[in-house]
Amino acid sequence: MIISIASGKGGTGKTTVAVSMALSLNNVQFLDCDVEAPNAHIFLNPRFYKRTSGYITVPKIDEDKCTYCGKCAEACNYNAIAVMSNNDNSRRRILHFPNLCHGCGVCGYVCPVNAIKDSKREIGIIEEGGVGCDIEFIHGELHISEAIASALIRQVKDLIRKEKLVIIDAPPGTSCPVINAVSGSNFCILVTEPTPFGFNDFVLASELMREMNIAFGAIINRCDLGDNKVEEYCRKEDIPILLKIPFGKDIAAAYSKGEPLVKILPEYKQIFRDIFYKIERICKA
């Protein structure tokens, strides 16, 4: 079973929910897929035992073989290759723009002289570790100034072990990094807050879930700071509200120090287990 935790708006409490859920259940594999701003390790303090590189595939052009025919540049849909050829052989050049390249491999396929091979460029790291005996922990961390988070997220997700309960902490938003993080989930928990910003982005995230055909429910965090538009929308759209967490300075203070919610308020462990059972029932239905 794969449960992902997402939100349209950032800072609504995704990590709080994901971490608390992981600490309340057994045999969990936890994936922090917010590779641009990973935070779950701050709360779970995993002991890491493995560190590998995250890559994107990029073309490597062998200029000794290249005939400057221009077929690669013509086939590239991202304008990531430019070939300058003219009659004066000395001024021929082939240029590759890595920040436009998606690593699709089309250029290498069309090259008639096999001058383009795949090579790998490191864009981040993936660390694997454990929290106690019950949680296997994996996260990705995108390197500074790298743009393509989705490729790293896909590599983190390649490590999924479906025999476990997989909990995915997703990035905020509704575009490619989120899609890559939540795709393949059996259920998604959308964490929101009852402010106009939270509501606006919750509606967008709900539309994303419908578009992707993923069953989902809501957790409303800081439920007493704002209005009741999120709740009204959930009722109208038949979205189950799994939990409402009130604002508390004690909760905020614990969060600020990297202490999980279930550590300062242990009664939430049973609540998160019950949410999990409810999700199981929804997925079976």
Added chain:
Amino acid sequence: MRQVIILSGKGGTGKTVITAAFAYLVHNKVLADCDVDAANMHILLSPEIKERYVFHGGQRAFIDSSKCLRCGRCRQYCRFTAINDNFLVDGSMCEGCGFCKLVCPAEAVSMKEVISGEWFVSSTRYGKMVHARLGIAEENSGKLVALVRKKAKQIAEEDNCDWVIIDGPPGIGCPVISSLSGVDYALVVTEPTLSGLHDADRVIKVARHFGISVGVVINKYDLNKEMADKIERYCDQNNVAFLGRIAFDRAVVDAVVSGKTIMEVSGLDASYEITCIWDKITQGLSN
């Protein structure tokens, strides 16, 4: 003309509330909302849309099932796992490279330009604003951000504005990098939490990588004063300008709920702090 962006790394620290306060405070500017997949500034500024443009993010593959031989070559070559067992293309995974079309022996694949969103030029009670809406499950947010930025800059030049003020996206990846190009100053809004500091540190490094001056402000600092001190010390040790602290105040949430910038609610401490922060940014830029 100078361009100032508000960033955070971690989401939900208060970027939009502070950007909207600057919208009230700073005259002779153009606003740009570059958080294109979860834009929020329109909620506080209720823009009236004047110009509307379609955003073409790229192409998608479509497979004609009447021609498809189900040979599996497309699935074998696609690096984005965008084609399922039934030979249907998952539009949210397809990046439009066209590899499937290239290898299909039956010419069953066609590539079509898709509409990935919209972008707007609007007027608000505090001046012009350029903003956008990326379609649900669409990609290429960096390209849309670049369009919003370009238009905002163009308007600022035509209208002889002094400032472009940009509400940035969270994170450090593609849309953030696109938001940062050619910016004069990045204000990083953080909160007094370990996560806030961790993510602020990452976005500060990105801004510096591109040679952009950075200042830091701690929002809701009194939720953990020790942590706020730690962040201020971090700034000192890393040579980052520390611009101020804003206290947690339920009245800020109330202002957002009523669709107002916090400057329009009288007597808030936060309003005073933000005025000082803006002064420090302009001083930082003139030095």
